[in-house]
Amino acid sequence: MRRRLIQSTLAVVLVVIAVFGVSLVIVESRTISNSAQERVDSEAVRLVGIVDSRLLGSEDVTAEILRDQVTQDRYAVIRIPGREPIAVGSKPGGDVIHAEERGEGGETVRVEEPRSTITREVGRTLLIIGLVALLAVVAAVLLAIRQANKLASPLTDLAETAERLGSGDPRPRHKRYGVPELDRVADVLDSSAERIARMLTAERRLAADASHQLRTPLTALSMRLEEITLTDDPDTVKEEATIALTQVERLTDVVQRLLTNARDPRTGSAVSFDLDEVIQQQLAEWRPAYRSVGRAIVSSGKRHLRPVGTPGAVAQVLAALIENSLMHGGGTVALRTRVTGNQAVIEVTDEGPGVPADLGARIFERTISGRNSTGIGLAVARDLAEADGGRLEMLQAQPPVFGLFLSRTAPQKRTSHDEEPMVR
Template structure:
């Protein structure tokens, strides 16, 4: 592109110089010949004052010395040479001057000016001044050479400026191309820098906006995949273990096993629905969901998690006041948050796990506590990648809580206690 910009600038400069130089060259030629004609006329006028009326009766006339390369001659009324350097017969230019006017011509390789000599009101002779036209042309050629030199200097300056401007114009585009290649190679942190050219700067901003949106989409997709795998892993494992246990025990009640499998399947369906809804809504508020009594949500969680804790020799207790248990909450969302907190307590906590539901009049407080301790910064524990595991669960739980209009926080580190606050009214 740089070569193209330089080429365009060079063509434009050349056209401009030609349009300027051609009239100047014509003007130089005209000016030099006009200047030389004026010099000849002045020399002829100076000679005229030396010619007296007596030369017509034979008195000698002595003309002043001419300039180098110039010839001065005096002709009588019949056009014959009387004095000076010139042809024997004056020719047409002298004839025209005998009519009383200054005459000028260029013929035979000479530039000639003839000035009439008058006495009284009668023309008695003519002063002829002549010089070689080649001398004038030499001056014209030198003038043209100077003009050509100036044009070449101007053209060189135009090329230099064009190269500089081409560099200024192409450098941001080359940088933008490099940024685009970096993004194509997978570096979504690459961003185009701002520059002083508004049009290219606008392209860079549009490119950065596109990359930002692309990065958000990819991050969104990665989060969705991670969230789905994290949330489906435990329910699927529970469903598989329940079915395998029923198959291994010949005395097991198949209806009970099928009922448990059906409940776990419904929970899986709720999990998939919640993850999809969260993925579609981004980080904003989730669309309205079916509300359930808080007590029903906790009872279902107790049925899902009582067995895993009991297998590890740990207790799971859930307490709530009847009034608090009847308050409506976004069922599927709270279900997922409780599952994440219980899974976290099961994997990383110790001792008895206590789930407490409290009515704060303006909000519901759901506490999940165990007898372990959290060594991480309470502000960083909800970031993805933090902790000893995948670092997804708590980040997803906070995202779900925020999207439902609530707030999830680490209320205590020793012992570990997470608190989910859910507003009961729209103005809170």
């Protein structure tokens, strides 16, 4: 592209120089010739006047007197009737330009000038025009190189940016070139890079969230299926298969919820649901894992609460908190329900060392973890809670207490069983 720009610019300049240069040479040549002729004519007139004045004054007219009146390199012949011709200067050879004038006394004056003087002057003019044309060509080439670099370099940068986008590097460059059209292309590429970056981030986040959220349910489902393969009791097979089908439905809900949250985090399907049922399901699912490490999981608090939310999302939030306690906590894990204002609160606590002081509120940030874990679980849990209009907070660091706050419907009529502990 640089070569084409330089060649096209140079071609335009050469055409312009050829058209105007030739015209200028012709005009200047004619001007120089006319000017030389006018000078010779003028000198002839002037010499005639001098000769006339001297003849009228009865003064001598000699070559010595007229020599100083004739311009150097010119030749003059004065013819006076009855006298010998008077020659002043050296007679030029070759082609000449001349002028001849007749005076009042019958004398004639002829002035000659060699045409070589015109040729020399035309040559000097041609040399000047040639130098100017050469300077114009050099300037045009330099300008063409500058313009070519100004246009080609941005195009190269834009091509590299597009190639980086195609190779999976969506970082915007925010580089502008001072050319409106190229800057417009750069703006579009940067906007596309930002959109691609957001899309890739969302996809990676969805993949990480799905991997994290599905890992434990799939493990539990695998254990159920293994138990089915190891038993011959039809009742046990039926029971385990029923539980496995329930877990499959929960997995489907998890996937659907993750996809919905990835498209629009504020999209939810909140309904009034039985909180006891969700908690009991979580206890049944996690109790085998806790037993395997010699720990217990229990629940207590207010019963028959019907908060507003998505049961599947609430189950995932509780699963994240319970798994967090299993991995990082210690002792018995307790789920306690209570009411504050028009909100139902589920608190999850354990007897472990708690959250390190250097983490604090950053515990809900992605990739933040007190140990070598992914740091995704609590971040996903908070997103799910907020999608349902609730919130997830760390109420206490040591011992750790996490609270899930959900809006609830108008409280139901109190019964004698409202404060009874849930089945453990």
